[in-house]
Amino acid sequence: MLVYARFTSRLKSASLKIRDRSMRLSKYFLPVLKETPADATIASHRYMLRAGMIKQNSAGIYTWLPLGHRVLKKIEQIVREEQDKAGAIEMLMPTIQSADLWKETGRYDAYGPEMLRITDRHDREMLYGPTNEDMITDVFRSFVRSYKDLPKNLYHIQWKFRDETRPRFGVMRGREFMMKDAYSFDLTEEDAVKSYNKMFTAYLNTFARLGIKAVPMKADTGPIGGELSHEFVILAESGESEVFCHRDLVEMAPPGDVDFDGDLSHIFEERTALYAATEEMHDAEEFAKIPADKQLTARGIEVGHIFYFGDKYSKPMKATVMDSDGKPQPVMMGSYGIGVSRLVGGIIEACHDENGIVWPKSVAPFGVGIINLKANDEDCAAAASDFYEKCKAAGLDPLYDDSSDRGGVKFSRMDLIGLPYQIIIGPRGLKEGIVEVKDRATGERQNLSPDAAMTLLTEAFA
RNA sequence: CGGGGCGUAGCGCAGCCUGGUAGCGCAUCUGUUUUGGGAACAGAGGGUCGCAAGUUCGAAUCUUGCCGCCCCGACCA
Numbered sequence: 001m002l003v004y005a006r007f008t009s010r011l012k013s014a015s016l017k018i019r020d021r022s023m024r025l026s027k028y029f030l031p032v033l034k035e036t037p038a039d040a041t042i043a044s045h046r047y048m049l050r051a052g053m054i055k056q057n058s059a060g061i062y063t064w065l066p067l068g069h070r071v072l073k074k075i076e077q078i079v080r081e082e083q084d085k086a087g088a089i090e091m092l093m094p095t096i097q098s099a100d101l102w103k104e105t106g107r108y109d110a111y112g113p114e115m116l117r118i119t120d121r122h123d124r125e126m127l128y129g130p131t132n133e134d135m136i137t138d139v140f141r142s143f144v145r146s147y148k149d150l151p152k153n154l155y156h157i158q159w160k161f162r163d164e165t166r167p168r169f170g171v172m173r174g175r176e177f178m179m180k181d182a183y184s185f186d187l188t189e190e191d192a193v194k195s196y197n198k199m200f201t202a203y204l205n206t207f208a209r210l211g212i213k214a215v216p217m218k219a220d221t222g223p224i225g226g227e228l229s230h231e232f233v234i235l236a237e238s239g240e241s242e243v244f245c246h247r248d249l250v251e252m253a254p255p256g257d258v259d260f261d262g263d264l265s266h267i268f269e270e271r272t273a274l275y276a277a278t279e280e281m282h283d284a285e286e287f288a289k290i291p292a293d294k295q296l297t298a299r300g301i302e303v304g305h306i307f308y309f310g311d312k313y314s315k316p317m318k319a320t321v322m323d324s325d326g327k328p329q330p331v332m333m334g335s336y337g338i339g340v341s342r343l344v345g346g347i348i349e350a351c352h353d354e355n356g357i358v359w360p361k362s363v364a365p366f367g368v369g370i371i372n373l374k375a376n377d378e379d380c381a382a383a384a385s386d387f388y389e390k391c392k393a394a395g396l397d398p399l400y401d402d403s404s405d406r407g408g409v410k411f412s413r414m415d416l417i418g419l420p421y422q423i424i425i426g427p428r429g430l431k432e433g434i435v436e437v438k439d440r441a442t443g444e445r446q447n448l449s450p451d452a453a454m455t456l457l458t459e460a461f462a
Numbered sequence: 463c464g465g466g467g468c469g470u471a472g473c474g475c476a477g478c479c480u481g482g483u484a485g486c487g488c489a490u491c492u493g494u495u496u497u498g499g500g501a502a503c504a505g506a507g508g509g510u511c512g513c514a515a516g517u518u519c520g521a522a523u524c525u526u527g528c529c530g531c532c533c534c535g536a537c538c539a
Contacts, residue, residue, distance in 0.1 A: 034473080035474050036473095038474070058530080131539085166535090180539095302538085406497055413500085436498095
């Protein structure tokens with residue numbers, strides 16, 4: 001009993017501390033590949049395999065190895081924080097759903113072979129959820145009765161499965177993928193548009209925090225249905241579809257701190273006043289009206305998609321609330337998706353060079369990589385270890401390469417995994433009391449005292 | 463789902479056309495010398511050649527069927 005009490009009290013105190021995310025390479029699991037796997041053709045897939053982030057299990061299905069998992073979780077957390085800021089409420093729905101709800105909306109037949117259908121031991125029809133409109137509508141109708149409880153926006157971050165005919169490009173078009181999907185509920189279309197604008201705004205901030213430029217574009221609604229829809233698209237050569245937009249949209253600053261309870265229509269209008277459309281929605285005549293030097297035709301990666309679809313699901317599923325006149329009204333809905341696992345690949349497509357990945361600071365698996373050039377030299381080991389402990393204490397999430405590999409191996413491995421900063425500690429510099437700081441993105445190197453290097457790092461991550 | 467390609471050691475590949483019982487590079491293990499941009503030498507281990515059937519004295523190699531994976535297109539977070 002005493003032992004148990006002591007154990008639980010230790011757990012309690014541990015949970016109060018911020019999780020220690022630092023790591024010594026000798027203790028980590030980082031299976032990097034020297035040679036490029038034959039199956040990978042695009043940069044993000046190649047680098048994810050080479051950097052030991054993922055392992056393929058079958059077509060479009062991947063294991064997330066420790067390094068990849070770190071990035072996935074970082075992206076997930078940023079997405080979560082921005083959803084919360086916008087007033088969305090997190091929950092969690094299951095991956096396996098009953099076919100019954102899908103029959104209510106008619107989607108069980110409409111969805112087609114892309115939906116993975118399963119029968120359980122009692123021969124009940126089940127499915128691995130490709131999306132959750134039907135299920136969330138059921139949750140809503142089970143509990144909400146009054147217009148006074150609106151608006152509401154519920155979201156979860158959960159694995160989805162879509163049995164694509166042709167999964168490809170690693171996690172960019174996997175069959176199993178992690179998605180953040182939010183669902184808004186309003187009494188009127190006018191209110192629903194406000195909810196739509198909240199998510200529209202939150203998405204602009206989310207992608208900016210992730211270190212990428214995602215442009216909202218007028219989009220086709222597809223099988224989800226509805227009238228108002230935008231895709232958020234990263235421009236990259238390896239993009240799957242062609243997109244067209246006004247060049248100014250690409251560099252537009254994110255809204256930043258806004259009052260999500262206030263009027264956000266100006267943000268929506270500012271971003272949609274200029275032309276931007278995906279291939280399916282492209283209007284060549286409208287596009288031609290843009291000044292020639294502002295016309296941008298590019299390849300795009302869809303990382304987010306938002307829809308307004310009114311009562312498409314609430315009507316067949318009888319998800320109604322009483323309005324102020326005491327009359328039942330079908331609730332007006334929208335859904336808002338972000339491809340969390342796809343973003344890992346998408347960010348790499350936007351952020352890499354010939355040596356490997358160049359992570360934006362916000363999503364980097366570790367903040368700083370420490371290279372001890374001479375592991376068997378006592379002074380070097382002591383200096384590197386000391387620097388590691390200081391980074392750890394400063395919350396910089398350091399990865400300390402304490403392996404006995406040769407310098408060249410360490411350099412190329414660190415470049416490959418793409419941490420924003422490298423601290424290179426070797427006998428040569430140490431004699432003069434300096435360490436080398438390398439900025440992965442620019443390649444710029446500075447010789448600094450360990451203290452000055454720490455200052456540079458803490459300021460960079462402030 | 464239409465078209466194309468590929469499955470041989472952990473990874474990248476050769477061998478297959480013209481059947482004779484498997485090889486190269488990297489990686490791994492041991493040792494020595496090295497150590498600021500993927501070291502050198504010496505030695506060692508590791509493969510029912512995707513699976514199954516057939517042809518044959520004999521199959522990685524020829525035939526048929528199946529499975530898996532990749533690429534191009536049509537569809538999608």
